[in-house]
Amino acid sequence: MSITLVKRRVIPGFGLTIGFTLLYMGLVFLIPVGAFLLYTTTMSWEAFWSAVTQRQVVASYKLSFGGSLIAASINLVFGTLVAWVLVRYRFPGKRFVDALVDLPFALPTAVAGIALVTLYASTGWVGQYLDIFGIRVAYTQLGVVLALTYIGLPFVVRTVQPVLEDLETELEEASASLGADRLTTIRHVIFPALFPALLTGYALAFARALGEYGSVVFISGNLPFRTEITPLLIVAKAEQYDYHGAAAIGTVMLVAAFLMLLIINGLQWWASRRHG
Amino acid sequence: MHPPHSASPWQFSKLTAAILIGGAVLAGGLSTPVQAQSANVELLNVSYDPTREFYREYNDLFNTFWQAEHDQSVIVRQSHGGSGSQGRSIVDGIDADVATLALAYDIDALHDRADLIPADWQARLPNNSSPYTSAIVLLVRDGNPKNIQGWDDLVRDDVEVITPNPKTSGGARWNFLALWGYGLEKFDGDEEKTYDFVRQVYENVPVLDSGARGATNTFVQRRLGDVFIAWENEAILSLEQLGRGEFELVVPSLSILAEPPVTVVDANVDRKGTREVAETYLEHLYSDEAQHLAAKHYYRPSNPDILSQYSEDFPDVELFTVNDVFGGWREAQQRFFNDGGVFDDILEEINTQ
Amino acid sequence: MITPSTVIDTNDTIAKRWRRATEEPVWIRITLITIALTFLTLFLVLPLTVVLYGAFEHGIGVWYAAVSDPDALSAIRLTLLIVAIVVPLNTLFGVAAAWSIAKFEFRGKSILISLIDMPFAISPVVVGLIFVILFGSQGWLGPWLSSNDMRIIFAVPGIVIVIAFGTLPFIARELIPLMQQQGKEEEEASLTLGANGWKTFWYVTLPNIKWGLIYGIILCNARAMGEFGAVAVVSGRIRGETNTMPLHIEVLYNEYMFTAAFAVSSLLTGLALVTIAIKSAVEWNDERRQRIAAA
Structure with missing residues (x-):
């Protein structure tokens, strides 16, 4: 007992760092969020329930959650592919492409929204060709998914990439020398190693998409029941002085996001135990 | 991506220091506020979307007018957005001296929600307080x-x-x-x-x-x-x-x-001591030169004589x-x-x- | 590259077999690269091109006029000021959080990590709403603030706090996995050899995490400059005063000044591209040094 205690205390600074961590988080974000939740509790349960289950609100959940789910799935597939290509293959302009992946982080969401709608509206560079096939992107649910995919893109790439880089090729070689074909190696060696990173990237892309506002408002039609995302509805409620309604819907979003992250962290912990 | 041991810590600390100092200098140098001279007075006009171009010109016009009489220049700061959300900002505490919104209900809210103006605000200026x-x-x-x-x-x-x-x-x-x-x-x-x-x-x-x-x-x-x-x-x-x-x-x-109406936000102008200039700012909207300016920006002047001069445009x-x-x-x-x-x-x- | 070879060489065939086992055939590689590049072109290159094309469509003179407009300059100034406050604070936080999480075991760690992720997941709009409810004049602290003549929302402090909130996880997220992966043996060795905690951090930990840290700072900086939704709720959009660059871009867009809107956007984009380029160059340089050292 005393030995483990001593060993654990070799590294100093726990009190200082955890103290600062909690203080800063507390001031910037935990206390305000707590106060916000407290504010919601000043509503009666019936008022809260009716605010968060209005038909228009429920329709917006469907779009926000569904759209984020689709967007995160697209990012999971293509993000992993991009990470794989960037780590494993050589091709001209690779460094440029690698740097470019961060663009959705760097470009302000409002600019992204304006750029995307300029491209994909039926007058845009891409939209006019899609229009020939009768595909409308701007002002439809497809546009919402497009914007959400765009902003979530770096998350999967940037979480998978370092893990892939650190992955020892010896393992793959060993697997191959034991007679496994490439697909088997990918399934049994590479995939399990990537699994926690994939989950994290997916969760982050999903969570980020769920709350996105700036880029979506420009490209979605903002039509209640059809192309109205939940964050927009929150703004609309607040602008009609319905702070309680806005706070109630905001609370639902908060709780959903937090549950998501908690589940994913649990999964990651489980995965690292199983494969680590 | 993260090479271990290779770099000396000093290199790093120099980089950090350079970033921090650079940032601080930039921020410090650039953020030194241009102090308003004491002879100036500032107003904040919280308005709705399509009035941007009109007020940009009107603010110059009013400044000239006020300077001639008071030997003091007026700097009017503008904020534009959807009328409802702009009204919400005023209720939530933005320091507006005057509100020039799209419809009376959004200004009514300033009385109903926050008691910033009297209930009869719309009777204070001619034509339901709508200069255009x-x-x-x-x-x-x-x-x-x-x-x-x-x-x-x-x-x-x-x-x-x-x-x-x-x-x-x-x-x-x-x-x-x-x-x-x-x-x-x-x-x-x-x-x-x-x-x-x-x-x-x-x-x-x-x-x-x-x-x-x-x-x-x-x-x-x-x-x-x-x-x-x-x-x-x-x-x-x-x-x-x-x-x-x-x-x-x-x-x-x-x-x-x-009828997009205008009003002085009483609670704010009284606190800031800007009532006189704020009221003059709104009253001057009814002057001939401002009415012509409104017409130039395709608003119908509330003064019927001036409106009739633009009958072809409207x-x-x-x-x-x-x-x-x-x-x-x-x-x-x-x-x-x-x-x-x-x-x-x-x-x-x-x-x- | 695998080249068909008729030379029968034991070493070579083994190497070939291994390579085949850890690499895909050429056609698969080319297909995958093509798919990835097409995807990135549609999602990244084209929007970037639209912004730059829009910005310079009418020549450099128009671009310069747009970015040197007094309102644009004041938006740039405000954005830089905010970044100069927010980024150092979040850096300190990121290092502290990563240190405590990576080097120590304690109860509730998983919850703490989830909590750090939270600001990612909270809608910017909700962030704005939270501070309006707290500090707005109809809010809980509003009356007290206004009786003490203090302003938080519709002023710089409010913008700073919502941006700090929104960008809080970036540096911590970058450092936590990195420091967890590196373990604590090196620090323990340094401490056993008699160095104190600060020295150990400065000479052992920091060089190890330096790239992750720089990368995190760059991301944090870029996000802080680009934050839109939350700032839109608390800024009040006072021209020349509480308009940050993204808000100014929206203002210009709504004034039908598209070229100017894209011009200011191009500044943010250009800045982001430059920082990303520097990061790549430094990394490349470092890799080369290592290769030389290894050779």
Whole structure:
């Protein structure tokens, strides 16, 4: 007992760092969020329930959650592919492409929204060709998914990439020398190693998409029941002085996001135990 | 990606120091505020979307006027956005000296929600405190390919209508009321038929932008929709400046007189000691030079003599007021636009068919 | 590259077999690269091109006029000021959080990590709403603030706090996995050899995490400059005063000044591209040094 205690205390600074961590988080974000939740509790349960289950609100959940789910799935597939290509293959302009992946982080969401709608509206560079096939992107649910995919893109790439880089090729070689074909190696060696990173990237892309506002408002039609995302509805409620309604819907979003992250962290912990 | 051990810590610390110092110098150097001279006075005008160009010029004009009498210059800061959200900002504490919003209800809220102004604010200045007015008109594409002549054509299946969301946009609420008022006239006051008529129009709306400016961009830049219900000033601006020869104005037989009102925010001007200049700022909107300026920006001057000088610019249209048909903005808002109101019913019906 | 070879060499065939086992055939590689590049072109290159094209469509003079407009300059100034406050604070936080999480075991760690992720997931709009409800004049602290003549929302402090909130996880997220992966043996060795905690951090930990840290700072900086939704709710959009660059871009867009809107956007984009380029160059340089050292 005393030995483990001593060993654990070799590294100093726990009190200082955890103290600062909690203080800063507390001031910037935990206390305000707590106060916000407290504010919601000043509503009666019936008022809260009716605010968060209005038909228009429920329709917006469907779009926000569904759209984020689709967007995160697209990012999971293509993000992993991009990470794989960037780590494993050589091709001209690779460094440029690698740097470019961060663009959705760097470009302000409002600019992204304006750029995307300029491209994909039926007058845009891409939209006019899609229009020939009768595909409308701007002002439809497809546009919402497009914007959400765009902003979530770096998350999967940037979480998978370092893990892939650190992955020892010896393992793959060993697997191959034991007679496994490439697909088997990918399934049994590479995939399990990537699994926690994939989950994290997916969760982050999903969570980020769920709350996105700036880029979506420009490209979605903002039509209640059809192309109205939940964050927009929150703004609309607040602008009609319905702070309680806005706070109630905001609370639902908060709780959903937090549950998501908690589940994913649990999964990651489980995965690292199983494969680590 | 993360090479261990290779770099000396000093290199790193120098880099950090350089970043931090650089940032601090930049911030410090650039953020030194330009101190307003004591001879200056500042006003904050919180306004709605389409008044940007007008107030930009009016502020210069007013500054010249005030300087001549007081030996003091006035710096007017502007904030623009959707009328509803701008009203919300004032209620939540933005330091506005004057509010110049799209409709009276958004200013009523300053009294109802926060007691910033007296209840009778609208009687303080002439013409319901509206120094300029506008009308709601229709804008169509060049050559009027869908042959839209008036409100009746908006319910046709082959017509797509662009109008912003009445929940957030002031202009959209005027649009809705114009439509409703026309329906009442057409169906001899039959509310049910009017409701159906308005509902059919909203069935043809593919996008509900949150503000008037967003809707203009949708129609003009993205070329979505066949007809755009708009403020007259926005419609003429689009005609004159955004796309010459690309659009045509269609004047409906009957429309609503849109009265965007102005007020001093009493609680703020009294605290800041700016009442005199703020009141003069608004009163001067009724001066001849300001009325001409309003006309130049396609607002109808409230001074009938000056309006008549611009009769060629403004189409002749029969106009009704919100007070005549709906009993004022408080009632219209309550009935049509609040949660559970007529507009919500219409949306719900459209989307659950 | 695998080249068909008729030379029968034991070493070579083994190497070939291994390579085949850890690499895909050429056609698969080319297909995958093509798919990835097409995807990135549609999502990244084209939007970037639209912004730059829009910015310079009418020539450099128009671009310069747009970015040197007084309102644009004041938006740039405000954005830089905010970044200069927010980024150092979040850096300190990120290092502290990563240190405590990576080097120590304690109860509730998983919850703490989830909590750090939270600001990612909270809608910017909700962030704005939270501070309006707290500090707005109808809010809980509003009356007290205004009686003491203090302003939080519709002023710089409010913008700073919502941006700090929104960008809080970036540096911590970058450092936590990195430091967890590196373990604590090196620090323990240093401490056993008699160095104190600060020295150990400065000479052992920091060089190890330096790239992750720089990368995190760059991301944090870029996000802080680009934050829109939350700032839109609390800024009040006072021209020349509380308009940050993204808000100014929206203002210009709504004034139908598209070229100017894209011009200011191009500044943010250009800045982001430059920082990303520097990061790549430094990394490349470092890799080369290592290769030389290894050879």
